[in-house]
Amino acid sequence: MNFDFSPFHLSGVVYGTLMNDPEALADLGEQVNEAPYKAPPKAPVMYIKPRNTLAATGSALCLPAGHQSLEIGACLGLVIGRTACRVPVGQALDYIAGYTIVNDVSLPHDSYYRPSIRFKARDGFCPIGPRVIPASELNKPDELDVSVYIDDNLVQQSSTAGRVRSVAQLLADVTDFMTLQAGDILMLGAAARAPKAPAGSKVKIEIAGLGCLENTVVNEEELS
């Protein structure tokens, strides 16, 4: 895909965050203290969306044979503007060039212990866009409405507010152990209870001020 959302150039490096909605942990109840987890997470729960997953708005999301639906992770994407290493919380927003929408697509899975990467790293499982909005035009990234529509029906309404880690806190905690570079994307993480989209459905993620990211779920057989 073309990573230039002019004037921004995306590096193609995309990090995801999980369990950043307190309700996601709350939904697990006592399980968080039982095996295999044994304790709630301390550091941000992170993963990587490799370059084969990157896609644009309008692309097809491939539903592999034997699966009924795809999980739609509607995320705010922080586009890093300059080398970010050990960024203090108070200055973290200065390191963000802009914001975009990321659809962190997964095959539904129940365990967060050591899930196979084939749930999240399939080709085309990370649409990004439709554009990058400069940080200067978005003053309050922690107060954005996020809506997910499947076939034009509103199926999830959430907000970037009230997260375990705010945008600034997440960037501070992550850059304590790994440096992010200009053009890298860090996802704030989807809200709890991500909706599922069946074959043939149209998926639209809207984040206030960022536009809409739209993709269609297609059966694997129909694509090949």
Place this chain on the structure above:
Amino acid sequence: MKTARVAFAGAIHTAFEDPKGLRLADGRVVPETDVVWLPPFETGTIIALGLNYAKHLKELSKELTITEKDEPLVFLKGPGAIIGHQGQTRRPKDVTFMHYECELAVVIGKTAKGVKAADAMAHVAGYTVCNDYAFRDYLENWYRPNLRVKNRDTATILGPWFVDAADVADPHNLSLSTYVNGERTQHGNTADFVNNIPELIEYLSEFMTLQAGDVILTGTPDGVVDVNVGDEVVCEIESIGRLSNTIVDDQVFGR
């Protein structure tokens, strides 16, 4: 052929072996001590294997008459973790167990999608040595191995040489060793892979398209020990290279 990427006299160069040191692509021959070694190729997606040398697992499987192997334990790494030969890796002061992992790194040379094991080796461009550190104190049971353990700045070393696949007769029969301050602490052979290279490429390329520059770190054998500030750690793989690295403290990084 073996090639390296080095920084010398204000530029980045491809370098070759030479009796007097390193021969740069432009003809200059320079002492090894005068260059900064970089990772020997531009890394794409970095794919790593956990528990790929479990000899005992194989034995146990036979006892249990298990015919199907479990799915390989795979995780991904970001580019910020990667450094070159003779680099420095930071040991945070709150860590009590940080260990190396000597691994054969398999570099993809051409796009692989839905490739069967029988055809997989044609997609391999070559090999290098990897030392992929883990910081056990940070292990948490959410999306293991969590990035704070396995994706830290400076903690994945690649090099020194990229070795063409054509020059490695059998990548599944290479001796691996790690030396800490000259003493051998880890020893194994790639013959003991649970999932060999063609199996890994078939498994991965079923769901993700592999591209040139993607690299598969094939896991490490038993024999990992804690390493401390000041230690020199050398990972050596027969026919591939000898990768050295030094452990430094927080102070070096201004912490």
